[in-house]
Amino acid sequence: MTWKRRKACRKTFCKTGITPPPLHINVCLPDPDPAWNPGSCDLYPAEPPEENGFRGSLAELARALRFKSRDGLVVMIGGLDPTEQAPARWLANELKAPVVADATSGLREELAHLALTDADALLREHPPAVLLRLGDVPVGRFWRDLEDIPATEVFSVTRTGFSGLARPSSVVTGDLEAILHALGDIDTVGDVNGLRAMNKRRKALMEELLITCPESEQAMVRSFSCFAADGDCIYLGNSMPVRYWNSFAQTSIPTENVRANRGANGIDGQISGFLGVSARCSRSWALVGDLTAMYDSNALALLPQLDRGTRVLGVINNGGGGIFRTLPGADGQPETMRKLLVQPHAHSFKAIAEQWGMRYLTIRTAEDFDQLDSLEENSQTLVELIPDREQTEQMRLRLANA
Ligand SMILES: Cc1ncc(C[n+]2csc(CCOP(=O)(O)OP(=O)(O)O)c2C)c(N)n1
Structure with a gap:
């Protein structure tokens, strides 16, 4: 059946309320190259991809951490390379701002003392002035909500260089440890907007429900x-x-x-x-x-x-x-x-x-x-x-x- 006929057919089915039959698509791929010889295949691990060079504005990030974050900072940590875990842990502990750490960061438990639990709703109601993302794009719902919260300035520090957002944000690409060295002293920001205190009730309810x-x-x-x-x-x-x-x-x-x-x-x-x-x-x-x-x-x-x-x-x-x-x-x-x-x-x-x-x-x-x-x-x-x-x-x- 041609695609045109198939579409017409689906329309008819929709009108009559009858469920259309399954659609099977055959994708034509080119024939394999006969000169290709699997015997000479190199099955050793490939060289790791080249490191992403440094890109972005450290001055802007430093200004945001020093001045803008006085109106509220939240740190979201996505997946991290093992080499990034120590610098990310250090930074979070210096800043002492509320943290949302994905399990794939490997720091979720170690940063539990700074963490917001199940934070999506809380952050939607009280978005911070500055959001600092470390590592991969976070999986939490609030990350996607940021698309519609332009008042929150988003800074990503990531080895991949992907902003992970369709709206404007600042990205610093490169090795996390080197970036932190270059940033110099980090001032403590703390929980300016009292998010952790607000989160306590929710945390308690969650623990109670896990038991009941x-x-x-x-x-x-x-x-x-x-x-x-x-x-x-x-x-x-x-x-x-x-x-x-x-x-x-x-x-x-x-x-x-x-x-x-x-x-x-x-x-x-x-x-x-x-x-x-x-x-x-x-x-x-x-x-x-x-x-x-x-x-x-x-x-x-x-x-x-x-x-x-x-x-x-x-x-x-x-x-x-x-x-x-x-x-x-x-x-x-x-x-x-x-x-x-x-x-x-x-x-x-x-x-x-x-x-x-x-x-x-x-x-x-x-x-x-x-x-x-x-x-x-x-x-x-x-x-x-x-x-x-x-x-x-x-x-x-x-x-x-x-
Ligand atoms: C290959 C593929 N087909 C379909 C989907 C759409 N999809 C996303 S989640 C999901 C259901 C997953 O069900 P289950 O593994 O039972 O997990 P649960 O939702 O119950 O936690 C499907 C079909 C997908 N993501 N990938």
């Missing part, structure tokens, strides 16, 4: 994070596990090596990503959604090819794409549309675990987490977390209306 809703997704992420803290790497795959981790994971034990993937591939390739990250780790943990896990479950066939190591793949099975149950306006969608978005299902991951020779555990209650106490060295375990939907919703609504 122990079978919610949020509380399960907290419990899972307590066990995962003994690993040497943690992998988070697709959107909700990343967001949940940033808001609800434990903050007492530092977890420097946290990798997350919620970008270009979406839910695709996440188990492969985890196995790749785990290749050099002796004890690695992952937390992904159920649709995300199903999408790439065949990747588990790689397990026998990997170096020894203890691997725990946690799957939050909330029976479909939970993120789409909570979208604004989701309740008003017709049932057919909701089914398309959420892809509800009642599958268990037991057979998948067995197929690939993994130990299988189910967790439905707080007590069930005790099973994670007895993980054998070099074992491969799939942990299916089955949260209570009502408790999850109750917790979400209480926090949203706090």
Whole structure:
């Protein structure tokens, strides 16, 4: 069928209310070059890309930190290179301004004394005069809200050079440690607008709800994070596990090596990503959604090819794409549309675990987490977390209306 006919056909279906059939697109790729010889392929790791040279205005950044931040400064820290962690920690501790640190910064726990918990709503109501971003583009909602808050001046210090915003902002590109050396003395700014004090009530409510809703997704992420803290790497795959981790994971034990993937591939390739990250780790943990896990479950066939190591793949099975149950306006969608978005299902991951020779555990209650106490060295375990939907919703609504 030609594209034109297909479009006309879809229009007809829309008018009649009949669901159109699936569309299969064949993408034509050129034939491989016959001269290409896989035998001479170089499989050694490539040289790291060249460092981004220094770009941007240090004077402007220094002025903002010294003068403008007297009206309020918040530091948002995205993913960091291991070499950036020490300078970022030092800067945050010197400034003493409120911090929102993504798990992938590796500093989320170490900067908990400066942190705003679940800060999106608070920052939307009380946007700071200056926002300093360190590292990768932060995943928090407030970063995206900044597009519509021109009164907040945004400064990014990043090795990538990407501003991560469509609106004007200042970017200083280069090596963080070198940039801090060049900036010289840093004055303490502190919590000028009392954001941490305002955040206390919310923090207390969150802790209370984690206790009263122990079978919610949020509380399960907290419990899972307590066990995962003994690993040497943690992998988070697709959107909700990343967001949940940033808001609800434990903050007492530092977890420097946290990798997350919620970008270009979406839910695709996440188990492969985890196995790749785990290749050099002796004890690695992952937390992904159920649709995300199903999408790439065949990747588990790689397990026998990997170096020894203890691997725990946690799957939050909330029976479909939970993120789409909570979208604004989701309740008003017709049932057919909701089914398309959420892809509800009642599958268990037991057979998948067995197929690939993994130990299988189910967790439905707080007590069930005790099973994670007895993980054998070099074992491969799939942990299916089955949260209570009502408790999850109750917790979400209480926090949203706090
Ligand atoms: C390859 C791909 N297809 C579709 C999407 C759209 N998408 C984003 S999140 C999501 C659902 C994820 O569901 P699940 O893994 O169960 O996590 P949950 O939302 O329940 O936390 C989908 C389908 C995507 N990001 N990538």
